Amino acid sequence: MKAISMILLTIFLGKSCSNQAQNDMANSTIQYTATTRGFYQRIIINNQKATISRDRDEKETPIKVTISDSDWKELVGYFQKINLEELPNLKDPTQKRFYDGAAIANLKIRYQDKDYETVDFDHGFPPAEIEKIVNKIVSLAKTEE
Numbered sequence: 001m002k003a004i005s006m007i008l009l010t011i012f013l014g015k016s017c018s019n020q021a022q023n024d025m026a027n028s029t030i031q032y033t034a035t036t037r038g039f040y041q042r043i044i045i046n047n048q049k050a051t052i053s054r055d056r057d058e059k060e061t062p063i064k065v066t067i068s069d070s071d072w073k074e075l076v077g078y079f080q081k082i083n084l085e086e087l088p089n090l091k092d093p094t095q096k097r098f099y100d101g102a103a104i105a106n107l108k109i110r111y112q113d114k115d116y117e118t119v120d121f122d123h124g125f126p127p128a129e130i131e132k133i134v135n136k137i138v139s140l141a142k143t144e145e
Contacts, residue, residue, distance in 0.1 A: 078133035
């Protein structure tokens with residue numbers, strides 16, 4: 001009987017942690033921005049929805065999409081692995097943006113009424129610690145082109 005109780009408790013706690021991560025992500029706002037003189041892209045993710053803007057002057061209406069359950073689960077998994085306190089200290093792997101070799105990009109996360117932001121990095125070359133989530137966010141915008 002104790003063994004069954006322990007198994008059920010373990011399953012319950014495991015599910016609870018997963019749901020907590022999804023709730024945390026649902027109550028967060030993630031914003032990815034990439035910009036150069038001739039290119040602009042801003043992707044805002046909030047509560048399983050993405051808003052994609054390609055017009056820096058906001059004259060065009062942003063595209064709003066619902067993120068599929070599988071993509072959302074993937075984003076939640078990547079979000080769980082991010083150390084938010086370390087975001088401002090991440091090292092950019094390349095400096096192509098200094099000579100117009102890449103757009104200037106950054107990632108901002110608003111979590112529990114606190115903002116976390118990376119230093120600028122090259123669009124397409126994010127720091128390794130956030131590479132998976134950034135690539136997933138950018139891929140969501142590519143499917144809407």
